[in-house]
Amino acid sequence: MTELQQNALCSIDSEATGYQEFQIGEIKFQRCEYFAYITCPTSQHMMPIDAFLTALMRDIAWGFFYGTVAFDDVFGTTNHYGNVDIFLGKFHDEWIKSEKVHIQNHESDELMDVFKAMQSDWTNAEFDPFAAPQETGKAWGRKNGDNEAAISRERETAQRMVGMPGDTPLRTDENGFPVNRAFLDVDQTEPVVDAQEGFENEIHAFNLFGYLSRSDVTWNPSIVSVLRQSLFCPTTEEYILPIEHGNDRPEWFLQLSDEIVWEIKDGTNGKATASVTMRPGDVATMPGDIRHQGFSPKRAMLIVWENGSPEIMEQIKNGTVNPLPVEF
Numbered sequence: 001m002t003e004l005q006q007n008a009l010c011s012i013d014s015e016a017t018g019y020q021e022f023q024i025g026e027i028k029f030q031r032c033e034y035f036a037y038i039t040c041p042t043s044q045h046m047m048p049i050d051a052f053l054t055a056l057m058r059d060i061a062w063g064f065f066y067g068t069v070a071f072d073d074v075f076g077t078t079n080h081y082g083n084v085d086i087f088l089g090k091f092h093d094e095w096i097k098s099e100k101v102h103i104q105n106h107e108s109d110e111l112m113d114v115f116k117a118m119q120s121d122w123t124n125a126e127f128d129p130f131a132a133p134q135e136t137g138k139a140w141g142r143k144n145g146d147n148e149a150a151i152s153r154e155r156e157t158a159q160r161m162v163g164m165p166g167d168t169p170l171r172t173d174e175n176g177f178p179v180n181r182a183f184l185d186v187d188q189t190e191p192v193v194d195a196q197e198g199f200e201n202e203i204h205a206f207n208l209f210g211y212l213s214r215s216d217v218t219w220n221p222s223i224v225s226v227l228r229q230s231l232f233c234p235t236t237e238e239y240i241l242p243i244e245h246g247n248d249r250p251e252w253f254l255q256l257s258d259e260i261v262w263e264i265k266d267g268t269n270g271k272a273t274a275s276v277t278m279r280p281g282d283v284a285t286m287p288g289d290i291r292h293q294g295f296s297p298k299r300a301m302l303i304v305w306e307n308g309s310p311e312i313m314e315q316i317k318n319g320t321v322n323p324l325p326v327e328f
């Protein structure tokens, strides 16, 4: 038996379930009808398959995101922008104490290829990993078709601002974005922009609430406006952010509607430190040395305000970034 097989908690009969196995370096991934199994030379870790696939979908869609994407308290990735760490137990006290932490580093493209192939093979026809739990079929069971349309959705990333000529279009009934059941009362009127001659390409406005009311995905920020390095990334949130985000720079949240509770943990050992309840009009910042996960009882609108500065990327790489957004 190989070391990987010896660590297995249970044997997975992939022939019976129909799912492929995947491997990168010394980490092997398998799924059964209910769980994903992640095996490395020191141990094996299990996750419910719906939690695994919704987290994997975010890691893929966001290109490994800023800093750490923790699928749960054991498994995740840390982005070094070009290459990426994939880890088990790195931020988990017991894994650290028992010297079981396993970390591999890979070229981002190499890991992305494996992640995409796994997402594609393990997502069944009726399951949409971007959808709210009430708006999707189940992830469970044996291999049953695929859902390429759902998992290959491109994140909307405006160059300047949504709705400008040649930029990301507004969402409408006609282009396949009906108003979500939770936002039927949102005013759909678009602002009238009357630009002075010669300024038609300089001034623009659109109804952000209307735009968000038509989002068909949850916990998937799209970039709606770019001003130099300032990225406005609004999103609609329902149920639980499928990952815990261990950000490597401060980011800001502006709550536009409803209510989200953020559970905050220490960035290095995962111990709970705070709980932040945000209501419409509230603004909060997440410093760069924590991890956070949002809980949204009703579909809510949120702006995530990100810092896309190339200088901060360099500071992160050489360890000089200030994790604090403000100092008093």
Ligand code: PHB
Pocket (backbone or CB within 6 Å): 218, 219, 220, 221, 235, 237, 241, 245, 251, 294, 304
């Ligand atoms: C975050 O980690 O800050 C985050 C990610 C996705 C969301 C909202 C917030 O939809």
Ligand code: FE
Pocket (backbone or CB within 6 Å): 245, 247, 251, 286, 292
């Ligand atoms: Fe975050």
